[in-house]
Amino acid sequence: HSVGIIGAPFSKGQPRDGVEKGPDLIRAAGLVEKLKAQGCAVRDYGNVTFEEVANDEPIGNVKRPRAVGSANQRLSAAVHTVKNDGHTCVMLGGDHSLAIGSIQGHAAAKKDLSVVWVDAHADINTPLTSPTGNIHGQPMSYLIHELQSKIPVLPNFSWIKPCVSAKDIVYIGLRDVDPEEHHILKLLGIKVYSMTEVDRLGIAKVMEETCDYIFSKVKKPIHLSYDIDALDPSISPATGTPVVGGLTYREGIYITEHISQTGLLSAVDMVEVNPKRGRTDDEISSTVNAAVDLIRGCFGKLREGNHPADYKMP
Numbered sequence: 531h532s533v534g535i536i537g538a539p540f541s542k543g544q545p546r547d548g549v550e551k552g553p554d555l556i557r558a559a560g561l562v563e564k565l566k567a568q569g570c571a572v573r574d575y576g577n578v579t580f581e582e583v584a585n586d587e588p589i590g591n592v593k594r595p596r597a598v599g600s601a602n603q604r605l606s607a608a609v610h611t612v613k614n615d616g617h618t619c620v621m622l623g624g625d626h627s628l629a630i631g632s633i634q635g636h637a638a639a640k641k642d643l644s645v646v647w648v649d650a651h652a653d654i655n656t657p658l659t660s661p662t663g664n665i666h667g668q669p670m671s672y673l674i675h676e677l678q679s680k681i682p683v684l685p686n687f688s689w690i691k692p693c694v695s696a697k698d699i700v701y702i703g704l705r706d707v708d709p710e711e712h713h714i715l716k717l718l719g720i721k722v723y724s725m726t727e728v729d730r731l732g733i734a735k736v737m738e739e740t741c742d743y744i745f746s747k748v749k750k751p752i753h754l755s756y757d758i759d760a761l762d763p764s765i766s767p768a769t770g771t772p773v774v775g776g777l778t779y780r781e782g783i784y785i786t787e788h789i790s791q792t793g794l795l796s797a798v799d800m801v802e803v804n805p806k807r808g809r810t811d812d813e814i815s816s817t818v819n820a821a822v823d824l825i826r827g828c829f830g831k832l833r834e835g836n837h838p839a840d841y842k843m844p
């Protein structure tokens with residue numbers, strides 16, 4: 531595996547400070563060293579620098595539109611570069627509004643993508659349906675072809691080109707979906723494995739069906755957008771919008787092991803790690819270590835163990 535890492539220390543898609551510390555915390559937990567130790571070639575492209583935007587007044591109820599638009603335009607360019615350099619891209623957030631730039635930059639390099647969105651939330655509110663105006667609850671709406679008639683013009687958003695079809699999206703882990711989002715998911719016929727389906731089918735069947743579904747027609751590169759709040763707060767409490775009844779650590783890892791074995795993972799987001807939302811150091815390290823382990827699972831780490839192909843027994 532050839533991995534390109536981008537840090538996106540950005541928090542303005544939501545109101546809670548601290549999530550901008552995610553990238554460097556995940557690095558400090560040894561992500562690069564651990565990926566190298568499991569045989570990956572790793573290049574760390576560093577952190578994207580974001581411009582300060584003054585007087586970023588809400589538009590309607592959409593909060594910080596100019597900062598979010600600008601940040602994602604820069605992130606999009608960075609992801610595009612990583613993909614053009616031939617790596618699988620790992621985007622470390624930062625809040626989930628960053629999926630706008632990550633998926634846009636990925637699509638600029640790879641055209642037709644499938645998106646696997648692992649999250650307690652659907653993040654598919656439009657600017658007009660959002661109950662909070664926080665853009666981390668809206669990223670998918672800007673990206674999906676079928677929703678574009680519902681997206682108003684926003685400053686610093688004109689660069690975004692819709693790049694994902696509803697039929698190429700699968701959600702896993704949903705358990706806190708707004709009524710307006712639920713209507714959109716049903717209207718567009720988007721495939722959803724909520725925690726009900728995880729309980730009913732088991733994660734193995736969920737992943738089998740997910741892969742059958744996204745590969746049913748043509749095999750597209752996978753963009754895995756992983757919100758750490760998909761995991762149960764008992765594992766990942768240090769996050770902005772925790773929701774009880776989440777994925778176990780084992781289910782979370784199973785998802786990444788399975789996606790890795792398809793050989794089609796082309797980009798992964800790991801977002802919403804927020805140290806300021808952990809009440810103890812243990813809560814923070816549990817959250818950060820889970821993020822690291824999930825990423826390691828994306829690049830071939832198996833719980834049964836691994837050994838190098840060229841290993842020679844002494």
Ligand SMILES: N[C@@H](CC/C=C/[B-](O)(O)O)C(=O)O
Binds near residue numbers: 652663664667770771
């Ligand atoms: N649906 C809520 C919650 C958003 C949650 C965003 B997250 O999944 O990126 O954490 C909203 O629109 O504000």
Ligand SMILES: [Mn+2]
Binds near residue numbers: 626649651653666757
């Ligand atoms: Mn999210």
Ligand SMILES: [Mn+2]
Binds near residue numbers: 759771
């Ligand atoms: Mn979430």
Ligand SMILES: [Mn+2]
Binds near residue numbers: 626629756757801
């Ligand atoms: Mn995400």
